[in-house]
Amino acid sequence: MQKWLSSYFNFSKREYNGLLAMVILIVLIRAIPVGYSFFFPEQADPEAERLVINKLILMKSERENAVRQQKLTTPAFQSVLFNFDPNLIDTDDWQRLGLSAKQAGVMARYKKKGGRYFKKEDLQKMYVISPEMYERLIPYISIDLEKEQKLQQPKPEYPAKRYPGQPKFVFIPLNSADTLQLMEVSGVGPAFARRIFNYRQRLGGFYKKEQLLEVYGLDSLKYAEIKDQLSLDDQALIRINLNTALFDDLKNHPYLKYKQVNAIIQFRKQHGNYGNIADLRKVAILSAETIEKLAPYISF
Template sequence: MRIWLSKYFGFSKGEFNGLMLLILIIAFLKFLPLIYNYYRPIEKDDPNLLASIQNIKFTDEQSYLYTRDKIESSNHKPISKLFKFDPNTIDAEGWQTLGLSLKQAQSILNYRNKGGKFYKVEDLQKMYTIAPEMYKKLLPYVEIENQHQVFAKKDFQYEKKEYTKKASVIVEINQADSAGLDEIKGIGPAFATRILKYRTRLGGFYKKEQLMEVYGLDSVKYAEIKDQISVDPSEIKIININSADFNALKTFPYLSYKQINAILQYRKQHGKYANVNDLKKVAILTPQVIDKVLPYLSF
């Protein structure tokens, strides 16, 4: 390199040595910081450094919270002041002036909006938002309008109702309508309707005891009404057994469909029934059934 510089640039040996020295100095200065950092001894942190940092952070957070609360309280909460008030009419701002927070005030308003009412001073203790200490502070200032009138006893005039007892009557049950049956003590509209429906299906009653066949009218109810009724058998509907068809007999409560068919088939095969003895020849008819249907039949 020295020969090349001497040949092309005319550098002498001394000039070349000076140039190389300059290059070495520049390189040394350039890499000096790196060398220093590599060989520099490690410094130990102050043992109280972490605590100091945390203290600074805690102090900053306290300062922030204090500033925030101060701003919020100045914007949203009036200065606390006690005054006479009615808990049934005071608004949210009034409650806050008395020392409650906005949330506490709103809870009381919600209670009132749902129909809640303070009838006496002690009712304030029911509100969980009002602490016992706050209740003691507010107690001397509570004034509920018409408090005594609300709880004053009212003079009620009790009117003694006298129920008119049904007069004892005798009702003929084959001709009576629903109003007539309702006159019977112990027979209301429901029983009257049932009796009329069964009477229509049956064709009338030939004896009182048949009333116990009406749905819901048991022996106890029958004993209650039997002396208030009479029966006229001449009012029952008579069926001619020799001319009646299936439709004429099918609503009759004492005969089943099978028994009706047996009656009609026997008549078709043997001719008309002359009397009850012929009816007894229908094997499917029991003596009990014949006794029940006989008052309604003609031959």
């Protein structure tokens, strides 16, 4: 081989040996990885495989959640801007203005709980109304409090007409009836009878029928069904003397919270007895609304 190459290419022995060494080196370089993998096969790492699988599962879950969230926040109605009063519109109207079904539900629940908007800026307090959405809606907002008050005013009550042979309608005295008597009211079962009775005990009596709406689970529909069957009897409300009352005398009243009861007693200790309702207004933690609701149940 050496003689043939030397005669054909006119190689010297030294050049031949150099060429041979280069060929051997190239073969070794290419053969080393193959040989290494043959004699030292790569070991599988179960922990690494588990982490990779978990990562893929997490990525899939995040994609599904993103799609689900997009469905919840995507308005079901085509967005249309129109003049509206936020105190009067319903869930469908909010969706037409560009809110999703979930966001419109938040607005409806706020209204159902008695939430009101007295000026345009009040709409910014709702976390589902983004600054961008507020800027879009503000030119179309029109709040008419007088109109809202007229709509909320109860319709005048007229005595039910009686026909010959019709039995006389019996009223149940709201402040003195026991649970059995309350169950005689059409629409009041054992559960509502117990709730009305227990709430009356905590309250000290009802001074207006609308207070029934404060009973757990008794909504406006149920109130409309039963109010005409109840009468406010002359039984006096149970009053609490604020100048002699202890913490336990006040803690169960539904219109007072723990901190408010404590504040009433501490104020009396520091400043002396209460003389009238105006003194109660000096207790900083009591709002005007709370004092107004509490007034029929306290004495001095």
